[in-house]
Amino acid sequence: MKKYVLVGAGSRALYMFAKPLAADWKDTVSFAGVYDTNPKRARFLSEECGGIPVYDDFQGMLASVQPDVVIVASADYTHHTYIVEALNAGCDVISEKPMTIDEEKCWEILKAEQESGKKVTVTFNLRFAPYFARVKELLMAGTIGEVFHIDLEWFLDRRHGADYFRRWHAELGNSGGLLVHKSTHHFDIVNWWMNSCPEEVHAFGARRVYGDDRQEHGGRCLTCHRQDDCEFYLDIEKDEFMNQYYRQAEGEDGYIRDRCLFDSRIDIYDTMSVQVRYQNQAMLTYSLVAYSPYEGWRAAINGSKGRIEVSNIYANADMKQGEANRIYIYHADGRQELVEVDVSASGHGGGDAKLRRALFAQDGVPDPLGQQADSRIGAQSMLIGVLANRSIAEGGVQKLPDLSAAAIRAAGPYGAEQGERELRLKRERSSEDNQSPRLGSGRLSEGERG
Numbered sequence: 001m002k003k004y005v006l007v008g009a010g011s012r013a014l015y016m017f018a019k020p021l022a023a024d025w026k027d028t029v030s031f032a033g034v035y036d037t038n039p040k041r042a043r044f045l046s047e048e049c050g051g052i053p054v055y056d057d058f059q060g061m062l063a064s065v066q067p068d069v070v071i072v073a074s075a076d077y078t079h080h081t082y083i084v085e086a087l088n089a090g091c092d093v094i095s096e097k098p099m100t101i102d103e104e105k106c107w108e109i110l111k112a113e114q115e116s117g118k119k120v121t122v123t124f125n126l127r128f129a130p131y132f133a134r135v136k137e138l139l140m141a142g143t144i145g146e147v148f149h150i151d152l153e154w155f156l157d158r159r160h161g162a163d164y165f166r167r168w169h170a171e172l173g174n175s176g177g178l179l180v181h182k183s184t185h186h187f188d189i190v191n192w193w194m195n196s197c198p199e200e201v202h203a204f205g206a207r208r209v210y211g212d213d214r215q216e217h218g219g220r221c222l223t224c225h226r227q228d229d230c231e232f233y234l235d236i237e238k239d240e241f242m243n244q245y246y247r248q249a250e251g252e253d254g255y256i257r258d259r260c261l262f263d264s265r266i267d268i269y270d271t272m273s274v275q276v277r278y279q280n281q282a283m284l285t286y287s288l289v290a291y292s293p294y295e296g297w298r299a300a301i302n303g304s305k306g307r308i309e310v311s312n313i314y315a316n317a318d319m320k321q322g323e324a325n326r327i328y329i330y331h332a333d334g335r336q337e338l339v340e341v342d343v344s345a346s347g348h349g350g351g352d353a354k355l356r357r358a359l360f361a362q363d364g365v366p367d368p369l370g371q372q373a374d375s376r377i378g379a380q381s382m383l384i385g386v387l388a389n390r391s392i393a394e395g396g397v398q399k400l401p402d403l404s405a406a407a408i409r410a411a412g413p414y415g416a417e418q419g420e421r422e423l424r425l426k427r428e429r430s431s432e433d434n435q436s437p438r439l440g441s442g443r444l445s446e447g448e449r450g
């Protein structure tokens, strides 16, 4: 039986991996350990999963368990460390999205994977959600011919969208902002539908709702004097899971789950507009807002022989309460078709359970649609976000690096030309940061770090 260990004991780790591995998958795989920098959270997770061993350091866990596979579900800015250490220890890796948050870390991962001969899989669960998969099937069948252009609009509501601004995600240095943390899903779906590689990126971004505009506010909801009149007030102690896993574990690492949405540390955007051109000359027009009155997305796919329109407007982040999930097909000759997809299953429209089968079924699962994502796929989608951030900061069109095996082999420790550039800019930014408290380093302080 293959041995798996888990890094990270937050909500995603618990619901996507730990609980299912300890229950549904217990006869197929051995779930042999968990590590989180917050030992209390790791212990809570262990208690819910039949008492799997909790380790107090990652290397110790590797040495003691000798796992076949390391699952990385910690905060985004920590992924690369664990991915690289696991590969170097001879393990395969399953990483939560985004694979990592900047170009330098991305190259570290790609090089470590190539040199170790082990494998990184990135968990893009939306590829497994039936609605997205059905669109892929239709595109592969040539229903609208060659794809020339995709228009994707995504909107997070004031509960889900706001939540990113309460936590570590609110700082570019921790998450790469929503264009990396969140849009990596969306860019991946478009890359997959497009069946081509992204080449050039241009973007605009702004903070219009969250951030340090509100003059009078508290540090966190729990103790805020504006609880009665703030539309974003969150009672962290009311929700059983949040209270236990985050509020009660605060003492260990200072990870505050209900920080103010109007804090000056926030440097990510809430309003974003991106354009991407692909190697086959196809184009993407993409937008994301994080304060919509309702949650969902709309896409139009324009091809040589017609157009597909899809949308899903849902009331919560779990995508459970979507509309009918219809696919409208408009053929160039005037015919129209309607395809209905059953999306009743829970967990990202049933995508999470299907993804787990692809990850953990030991006899392999056929993959006719190409749903399983490797490190190159993981790199492409997160790099669109990284380059979009760069375009927002510096202007202009930004080019994706060559990610071929030969380019990875030839690249230095920080990648090719772009990696060197990233390092130079980082150095410049950090000298600016030292002069400007508003910009900040974008990092959690040692005490805050999870």
Ligand SMILES: NC(=O)c1ccc[n+]([C@@H]2O[C@H](COP(=O)([O-])OP(=O)(O)OC[C@H]3O[C@@H](n4cnc5c(N)ncnc54)[C@H](O)[C@@H]3O)[C@@H](O)[C@H]2O)c1
Pocket: 007, 008, 009, 010, 011, 012, 013, 035, 036, 037, 038, 041, 073, 074, 075, 076, 078, 096, 097, 098, 123, 125, 167, 181, 255, 348, 449, 450
């Ligand atoms: N695929 C999806 O739909 C989906 C959904 C949610 C989250 N995610 C991803 O899952 C990961 C976890 O997200 P979450 O929402 O559970 O966040 P979270 O903040 O609830 O959990 C993160 C955990 O990482 C731990 N951690 C922080 N620094 C660490 C370090 N250096 N070493 C080990 N552990 C550390 C924290 O203590 C915390 O327990 C993120 O990468 C996120 O992008 C994916």
